[in-house]
Amino acid sequence: MEAQPKGMSDAAPFGVYVHWPFCAAKCPYCDFNSHVRYGGIDEARFLAAYLAELAHFAEAAPGRTVTSVFFGGGTPSLMAPHVTGAILEAIAGHWTLDADAEITLEANPTSVEAENFKGYAAAGVNRLSLGVQALDDASLRSLGRLHTAAEALAALMLARDCFERISFDLIYAREGQSLDAWTGELTRALGFAADHLSLYQLTIEDGTPFAALHEAGRLRVPESEAARAMYLATQELCEAAGLPAYEISNHAIPGSESRHNLVYWRGYDYAGIGAGAHARITQDGTKRALSTLRLPEDWLAQVEVRGHGIVSDEPLRARETAEEYLLMALRLAEGMDLSRFTALRGEPLDETRLDALIAEGLLTRNGARLTATPSGRLVLERLILELAA
Numbered sequence: 001m002e003a004q005p006k007g008m009s010d011a012a013p014f015g016v017y018v019h020w021p022f023c024a025a026k027c028p029y030c031d032f033n034s035h036v037r038y039g040g041i042d043e044a045r046f047l048a049a050y051l052a053e054l055a056h057f058a059e060a061a062p063g064r065t066v067t068s069v070f071f072g073g074g075t076p077s078l079m080a081p082h083v084t085g086a087i088l089e090a091i092a093g094h095w096t097l098d099a100d101a102e103i104t105l106e107a108n109p110t111s112v113e114a115e116n117f118k119g120y121a122a123a124g125v126n127r128l129s130l131g132v133q134a135l136d137d138a139s140l141r142s143l144g145r146l147h148t149a150a151e152a153l154a155a156l157m158l159a160r161d162c163f164e165r166i167s168f169d170l171i172y173a174r175e176g177q178s179l180d181a182w183t184g185e186l187t188r189a190l191g192f193a194a195d196h197l198s199l200y201q202l203t204i205e206d207g208t209p210f211a212a213l214h215e216a217g218r219l220r221v222p223e224s225e226a227a228r229a230m231y232l233a234t235q236e237l238c239e240a241a242g243l244p245a246y247e248i249s250n251h252a253i254p255g256s257e258s259r260h261n262l263v264y265w266r267g268y269d270y271a272g273i274g275a276g277a278h279a280r281i282t283q284d285g286t287k288r289a290l291s292t293l294r295l296p297e298d299w300l301a302q303v304e305v306r307g308h309g310i311v312s313d314e315p316l317r318a319r320e321t322a323e324e325y326l327l328m329a330l331r332l333a334e335g336m337d338l339s340r341f342t343a344l345r346g347e348p349l350d351e352t353r354l355d356a357l358i359a360e361g362l363l364t365r366n367g368a369r370l371t372a373t374p375s376g377r378l379v380l381e382r383l384i385l386e387l388a389a
């Protein structure tokens with residue numbers, strides 16, 4: 001049985017993701033769909049397009065109760081608060097917005113963006129996710145971040161006055177970072193933590209400036225054994241501080257998990273609007289995978305003509321839906337429901353393979369629940385490939 005975060009209603013979870021694809025600068029490690037537009041953008045035109053695409057999704061998924069909204073990016077804290085408010089109003093107009101809906105906005109902690117926190121709260125945002133990333137200025141500079149550590153902490157303090165719930169992100173296994181340096185930084189961060197932390201290991205993504213530097217030998221990140229030690233220390237420190245991992249990179253006071261991300265990881269439906277957004281909508285018993293055009297201007301032009309920026313809309317076969325559930329749910333500490341998997345795929349997982357992975361200490365089984373152990377979560381890709389084969 002999946003325990004519900006506190007305050008969550010009985011309505012079947014349904015999330016709305018809003019992608020704001022613009023950033024003030026491109027961080028050298030980032031491969032997200034984010035774009036810098038030095039000349040600015042026509043925010044009113046983009047808002048009209050968001051509202052049009054929302055109406056399109058509301059027709060495709062009528063009658064749902066929205067349990068979470070997530071403004072992600074890019075940098076949604078570059079969005080004017082009145083734009084956020086208008087989008088939230090439209091969501092509440094098209095669907096029932098659950099009285100306890102979690103409404104998150106991702107923000108970068110520059111002082112300029114922090115000035116808008118009160119405006120976002122007034123617009124209805126009740127949870128802020130801050131991209132702090134590191135607690136020292138040298139690391140922030142090498143990550144290409146535009147804020148200082150002092151600005152990040154000031155933004156965090158301001159956020160505490162404006163939002164019921166706050167998460168912040170840190171990146172570890174950075175260039176030259178030792179295990180001691182990371183555990184010291186994390187211990188400090190836990191002193192500032194509210195109810196949620198996202199702690200990501202730096203990954204070198206293809207096509208980024210960091211990938212080019214890494215290939216040229218000019219960027220050295222900790223070896224995999226050192227990164228593994230940092231991951232395990234992260235689990236221990238967060239657990240001891242009362243924020244255990246509920247997902248590979250996410251830690252929360254029990255009951256304060258991100259409801260929106262749980263929608264993805266537990267395999268529920270969600271709408272996704274904005275350039276490069278993804279959605280999963282079940283219609284007549286078939287789950288459909290949708291995505292929108294990635295380039296903001298292309299997306300805008302198509303929405304203005306067709307009312308949506310959707311570039312791909314495919315029905316998922318039973319096997320694909322089941323495998324997506326497996327892939328997502330095994331990221332969670334609560335694991336997956338084997339009977340749900342069997343119902344989705346029409347056949348159970350191979351018992352011999354399951355037993356072998358359990359014997360290897362990578363999985364545990366408790367009745368119908370299958371969970372990856374901490375060691376299993378470190379080799380999740382391999383686990384999933386073997387289970388889905």
Ligand code: SF4
Binds near residue numbers: 022025026
């Ligand atoms: S602010 Fe975030 S989304 Fe934008 S470039 Fe940096 S990491 Fe990517």
